[in-house]
Amino acid sequence: SQTIHQWPATLVQPVGSPLSLECTVEGTSNPNLYWYRQAAGRGLQLLFYSIGIDQISSEVPQNLSASRPQDRQFILSSKKLLLSDSGFYLCAWSLAWSPQSNSPLHFGNGTRLTVT
Amino acid sequence: AQSVAQPEDQVNVAEGNPLTVKCTYSVSGNPYLFWYVQYPNRGLQFLLKYITGDNLVKGSYGFEAEFNKSQTSFHLKKPSALVSDSALYFCAVRGSGSARQLTFGSGTQLTVLP
Numbered sequence: 001s002q003t004i005h006q007w008p009a010t011l012v013q014p015v016g017s018p019l020s021l022e023c024t025v026e027g028t029s030n031p032n033l034y035w036y037r038q039a040a041g042r043g044l045q046l047l048f049y050s051i052g053i054d055q056i057s058s059e060v061p062q063n064l065s066a067s068r069p070q071d072r073q074f075i076l077s078s079k080k081l082l083l084s085d086s087g088f089y090l091c092a093w094s095l096a097w098s099p100q101s102n103s104p105l106h107f108g109n110g111t112r113l114t115v116t
Numbered sequence: 117a118q119s120v121a122q123p124e125d126q127v128n129v130a131e132g133n134p135l136t137v138k139c140t141y142s143v144s145g146n147p148y149l150f151w152y153v154q155y156p157n158r159g160l161q162f163l164l165k166y167i168t169g170d171n172l173v174k175g176s177y178g179f180e181a182e183f184n185k186s187q188t189s190f191h192l193k194k195p196s197a198l199v200s201d202s203a204l205y206f207c208a209v210r211g212s213g214s215a216r217q218l219t220f221g222s223g224t225q226l227t228v229l230p
Contacts, residue, residue, distance in 0.1 A: 006159075034217075042222055042223050043222050043223070044206070044220045046217055088157075090160070092160075102148045102165065102167045102210075102212075104150055104162040105150075105160070105162070105218060106162060107161070108159050109157075109158050109159045110159050
């Protein structure tokens with residue numbers, strides 16, 4: 001069966017410091033991978049998605065970047081954190097995408113980031 | 117453009133009573149509809165989906181959802197609520213002819229009272 005691992009679970013970082021959040025998927029090949037941010041325990045904002053190694057699409061211009069150095073590894077980064085980067089970050093995967101894909105997303109347990 | 121509306125921020129129901137969490141959508145083409153549940157400080161868990169076929173879809177934990185094309189709705193239901201069903205519920209949609217990603221609703225907090 002497929003599993004998704006996301007770490008760390010919580011993180012407190014000062015403003016201006018760098019960020020690296022990691023997500024890995026097991027039990028499937030060539031998944032689509034996603035980074036979401038959830039603010040105030042509600043709305044989900046898609047940040048990045050990837051359909052393959054080094055293929056990253058950014059949905060919202062911001063202080064963050066994403067990379068996919070391996071098929072099942074997805075990394076969210078920042079060079080200098082802002083206070084507004086605080087939030088709950090969720091990684092997700094789905095089966096390989098097509099315009100008609102009906103594959104659901106499967107989420108990790110998230111990282112609670114607090115920028116102080 | 118595709119969109120999802122969850123008109124209720126909060127739904128309260130007594131344990132043992134039926135529950136309904138409402139969702140309406142707007143997409144181009146036929147809709148692919150999903151329900152997810154989120155417990156505190158956890159990721160979203162997939163509950164069920166509607167792609168085509170029977171309008172009543174059954175999912176995990178006794179939940180079901182009814183697709184109504186004329187009303188563009190996909191309400192989540194359960195015949196008898198449990199206290200452990202208390203969580204945040206999200207509806208999501210993608211159009212079958214769309215290359216866009218899933219669009220999520222704003223979420224509905226369900227509280228089941230003992």
